[in-house]
Amino acid sequence: MTTEPALALVDAPEAVAEIAAAIRAAGSFALDLEFMTEGRYVAELSLVQVGWGDPDGPEVRAIDPLKVDAREIAELVADPDVETVIHSAQADLALLGQVFSVRGRGIVDTQIAAAFLGLGDQIGYAALVERMAGVYIDKGSQFTEWSRRPLTDDQVRYALDDVRYLPGAWRQLRAELETQGRLPWVMEECDRLAETWAERTPPEEMYRRVRGWNSLRRRSQGALRALAAWREEEALRVNRPPSWLLNDRTMLEVARRPPRDLNELRSVRGLGEGTAQRYGRILLDAVEQGMEDPPPAEDTPPRVPNLGQSWPAILSGIVQARCREASIAPRFVATRREIDELIAWWLVGDRSSEPDLPLLRGWRRELVGADLLDWLQGKTAVIVDPDSEAGLTIRG
Structure with missing residues (x-):
């Protein structure tokens, strides 16, 4: 029987401790976070909702992190002995990592679970609940200003x-x-993504996320690396989006044509007077230091012979076919980059050992990886088949 709690927010440390103890005893709980992102680099955690106990009528509570520390709940997420159930977990786990420095263990993302059952690549929570429980959830409060108090009932x-x-x-x-034998697949994928989502790119590596970074000469790459690292650290310090401090295009231009003084810096398109006034000397110093300490030269990837340039489409077709048969979204199985790396390995790499690619491990290998290797080895052929669900068949 569903317990209807008082709608007052939990804002006392002892109450949070009691909830955490009850969840730990239950061994599993549902979690959702409400947060505000507008004008911020790191979102402001505004509400923590938890549910535990009988799935037919769980205990549910809303904790106010603006008044009480929610770390005990975050630590449950990091406990491998406690199952944490979240729908569309990426943003929530990233925020927990940023605020509490925790990495999710024992994570279950019901959106991923649904995708592995053919219920849609990214089914929303309301649609999932309506399908599973026949309950319609009113989304009228979806865009609430969650940091404002008091909240209405x-x-x-x-x-x-x-x-x-x-x-x-x-x-x-x-x-x-469990019936379809896919529970291990989902748990493996949730754990892999939980680790990825909790990671934050180090400041000194942020330059690689600037489009066009690899078109720069090495000394300019050093300048860009220093600028991007400064921008990341300053954005975190003031909790403002990095682009508010210095946008990518302007930063790339400063690195490409390093200004020699403040006057030249002010003339760079896109660099506001306020930025030049507040950070000008810092930016010039970063450029100078970065140019003196450029990143190591990148290894040149092996050139793939022309005969392999049409292969990505064929291998992607095999992936699409197997995923369609299994009712799994292809994005969970193989990326274009992995397919390109597989082809490069086969054509110009060392065939005595396989490359370390996710699609050649575990359930991915079982689903499609072995088929890709068979095609590369000439053991199978891809045949156009308009009558098949995927439009092609794989014949050995």
């Missing part, structure tokens, strides 16, 4: 609904995954 009730139905949905998804 309707807003808190809406927030609690985000965890109220998760345990029951996961129970159904889990049963179907």
